Amino acid sequence: MSEAVKIVNLVKSYGDLVAVNDVSFEVQEGEIFGILGPNGAGKTTAIRVLMGLLDADSGTAEVFGTSSSEDPIGVKRLVGYVPEEQQLYESLTPREIFEFIASVRELPEEKTSKRVAEFVHALDFEKYYDAMVVTLSQGNKQKALLISALIHRPKLLILDEPFSGLDVRTASIMKDVIKIHAENGGSVLLSTHIMEVAEAMCDRVGILDEGKLVAVGTLEELRDVSKREGATLERVFLALTEQEDEVREGIDQLREALA
Amino acid sequence: MKFSERWKLAGIISAEVRFKGYLEMNPSNLARVKENPQKIARSIKSNSRFSTFITTALIFSLAILTAVMAFVDDTIGVPQTRLAVGLSIFLFLSFVLLIFLNLSVTTGFFTADVISFPATLPLSKRNLDELSLLAFIRVFIAPTILILTIFPIITLLAIGPGPALVAFAGCAATVSLSIGALTKLSIWFRKQSLQVNGSKMNTVVRVAASLGLAIGMVVAFSMGSWLPSLIHFIADLSTGMGNQGSSFLALLFPFSFGFLASAIQFGLELPFTTILAALGASALYAVLAIMSYHGTGNALRRITVGGVPTKRTLELRDITLKTKTVLRSIINKDLKLATRNIGSSFVFIIPLFLAVFLYPMMAGWSTSGPLRSLTSLVSIEYGNFFAGITIISVMMFDTQGASIQSGLPIESRKVLNAKIAIAMIPYVGSMILVSILLSMFPLTSPLIPLMPLIQIPCGYTVSIAVGAVTYWKRGGGRAVSISVAADSKMSFLAAIIGAVIGIVPLVGYGVVMILTGNHIVSLATQFMVMILELILIRSQVPKLLKD
Known part of the structure; x- marks a missing residue:
């Protein structure tokens, strides 16, 4: 099995703040890999370096052997990317956005239309296809972003916090899309701070905390590392990021405040 | 809730509007805001200061110019007409300026969703209305304060407290009415711009609305050059129409306040009917201003909490996608x-x-x-200055679509080429218009109108240079979008680069003209220098860009 993503000794700083500190991990082909971490842990920065949107201070990032720093265009051809922020062209309609993407990616008109039609029907998106993006709900914007990322049959899907603020139905659709993509041999790299999602979906996870990769492996492997047998991923995460005591104290204080 | 508390809370909300507005206009900062919020905050502060400086300078200069004409210029009618027309014109300008300088900020206010949080606090509907309005006013507090103070103070020093008081009341009424009109216009425009039903008529309405409002902004910004003629025209009109005419004028906003100030200063030197009309109409406009103050707060709260209602098409036409070449698709999207x-x-x-x-x-x-080639040189140079700003403005289009743009395999050079193609449209138009304008006046040589036409390819040189420098400075060479409004420093730099690059062929023309006095040789030199500059800059651009 070859590596879909390979990140080696990656360092990225913003002034004095080291956002990503000597991080290394791989995502195998056909694997769903989750990067977990609290807000500000460096997940988005690592993904943006992998996408070639930011320059690393040191270290390397590759997608299917293509270097993110040397050939970012090549990387973007292979990847379907859903960023955390929903910054779509608000005054365009999804139809106009998909046409723009299909043109830029130089996709065949007939095949792409058929593929988009299938997505639109499957995601119950017909009503919003010709509505201006600014009038869409957050869930429908996320659907538009998802179709945009899948339009070219990417080998790797990178999803940055894909479940933030989604309603139950859209979140469920999103989970199905990820699973089907992996079942068809595609790879998925997703960042999230929702432990249940990662536990249910990811083959392996990497835990980032304050820019450092604290642990990486399957849930079983992480349980072993954290010495929390049978624990949920949430418990394992808190143990590995040394937040258990902090959370316990917080809950005690909350109990007093709410009493 | 005390006014001071409401004012303080409104300050927090308006700061949030600026912050969200800045992030919305510069989506590339969204990822950085988590890691380096201080830098973003500093950036907002410095840009906000720069914008305030520009607006302040504009209003300040207009107020001074109007006051000088109203109180000093003896060539305009009699003193009572001068005072009436001077104050009225200032109020009119303030009305127009407040609307057109803030139109784009106002539409941003609706999307900022900043009243939602205070709406959850135990505040009455009336308090929320007032909070919305105060926050709205605080977003553009600098021009509001200037309008409320500068002309009344000059009037106080130049004439006395009576007319100054009327001037203050007129300014306050103008601010309130213009904010009311601004809100209604913004809501209407937002409705128009959000509705897409695929029909040609809908597109025509939207384009017409955009262009109409943009032309309004142009008129507002260029008021300074028309001001003297406007004051002379109104003063002559008022005198020429006699007593009945001035009484009629005194009924209209904002002339009622102008004539009332004049009546207080000059008493019965003004016709009695004019005084009566000014007094009645001013009272009426004051009442309308108070109603507008309350009504605007209510409208703002409804819009900021509930959004702008739009008709949305629910019929699916067909799903077939139509693709284009990469360059054409970027241009099409930007258009x-x-x-x-x-x-x-x-x-x-x-x-x-x-x-x-x-x-x-x-x-x-x-x-x-007769006009000499210097006039042509100066006119073209203005065009070059704007060419720098134009390319930055075209780059701004992508601020909305960062999530799409960041995942697409587009080379920075291709993005830049598409932006240049669009930026060339106004540059070519500008040069043709300069040529036509020059042809309308007597010239020292019939060849002078050829200068702007020969300069046309320089639009490409200016655009490619400014675009590449912007990508280099703001994105490390990657195609990024920047906002003219939120990144004033870069916009200023773009204008300067445009002016410097654009002047090189003109200097070539000027030097040869001084040496030979021959227009044909000078025009040929202008062309040659321009081509050399284009080749040189084009060869340097890849060094600045990165994918």
């Missing part, structure tokens, strides 16, 4: 974005803006003899 946003559509009326600005200049210079 669509341009016609659905006031700020964006502004770039297409730059030629008109130049014409409005240059015509009075050429007319003034032509009074002392």
Whole structure:
């Protein structure tokens, strides 16, 4: 099995703040890999370096052997990317956005239309296809972003916090899309701070905390590392990021405040 | 809730509006805001200061110019007409300026969703209305304070407390009424720009609305060059129409306040009917201003909490996608974005803006003899200055679509080429208009109108240079979008680069003209220098860009 993503000794700083500190991990082909971490842990920065949107201070990032720093265009051809922020062209309609993407990616008109039609029907998106993006709900914007990322049959899907603020139905659709993509041999790299999602979906996870990769492996492997047998991923995460005591104290204080 | 508390809370909300507005206009900062919020905050502060400086300078200069004409210029009618017309024109300008300077900020206010949080606090509906309005006012507090103070203070010092008090009341009423009109206009425009039903008529309405509002902005910004003629015209009109005419004028906003101030200063030197009309109409407008103050707060709260209602098409036409070449698809996308946003559509009326600005200049210079090539040089240089801003403005279109743009395999050079193609439209238009304008006046040589036409390819040189430097400075060479409004420093730099690069062929023309006095040789030199500069800059651009 070859590596879909390979990140080696990656360092990225913003002034004095080291956002990503000597991080290394791989995502195998056909694997769903989750990067977990609290807000500000460096997940988005690592993904943006992998996408070639930011320059690393040191270290390397590759997608299917293509270097993110040397050939970012090549990387973007292979990847379907859903960023955390929903910054779509608000005054365009999804139809106009998909046409723009299909043109830029130089996709065949007939095949792409058929593929988009299938997505639109499957995601119950017909009503919003010709509505201006600014009038869409957050869930429908996320659907538009998802179709945009899948339009070219990417080998790797990178999803940055894909479940933030989604309603139950859209979140469920999103989970199905990820699973089907992996079942068809595609790879998925997703960042999230929702432990249940990662536990249910990811083959392996990497835990980032304050820019450092604290642990990486399957849930079983992480349980072993954290010495929390049978624990949920949430418990394992808190143990590995040394937040258990902090959370316990917080809950005690909350109990007093709410009493 | 005390007024001071409401004012303080409104300050927090308006700071949030600025913050969200800045992030919305510069989506590339969204990822950085988590890691380096201090830098973003500093950036907002410095840009906000720069914008405030520009607006302040504009209002300050207009107030001084109007006051000088009203209180000092003896060539305009009698003193009572001068005071009435001077104050009225200032109020009118303030009304127009407040609307058009803040139109784009106002539409941003609706999307900022900043009243939602205070709406959850135990505040009455009336408190929320007032909070919305105060926050709204605080977003553009600097021009509001200037309008409320500068002219009344000058009036106080130049004439006395009575007219100064009326001037203050007139300014307050103007601010309130213009904010009311601004809100209604913004809501209407937002409705128009959000509705897409695929029909040609819908597109025509949207484009017309964008261009109409953009032209309004041009008129507002170029008021300074028309002000003297406008004051003379109104003063002559008022005198020429006699007593009945001035009484009729005194019924209209904002002339009622002007005539009331004049009546207080000069008493019965004004016709009694005019005084009566001014007094009644001013009282009426004051009441309307108070109603507008309350009504605007209510409208703002409803809009900020509930959004702008739009008719949305629910019929699916067909799903078939139509693809284009990469370059054409970027241009097509940018043209669509341009016609659905006031700020964006502004770039297409730059030629008109130049014409409005240059015509009075050429007319003034032509009074002392036929126009020389210097007039053409100066006019073209203004065009170059705007060319730098144009390319930045076209780059701004992508601020909305960062999530799409960041995942697409587009080379920075291709993005830049598409932006240049669009930026060339207003530059070509500007140069043709300058040529036509020059042809309308007596010239020392019939070849002078050829200068702007020969300069046309320089639009490409300016655009490619400014675009590449912007990508280099703001994105480390990657194609990024920046906002003219939120990144004033870069916009200023772009204008300077445009002016410097654009002047090189003109210097070539000037030097050869001094040496030979021959227009044909000078024009040939201008062309040659321009081509050399284009080749040189084009060869340097890849060094600045990165994918």
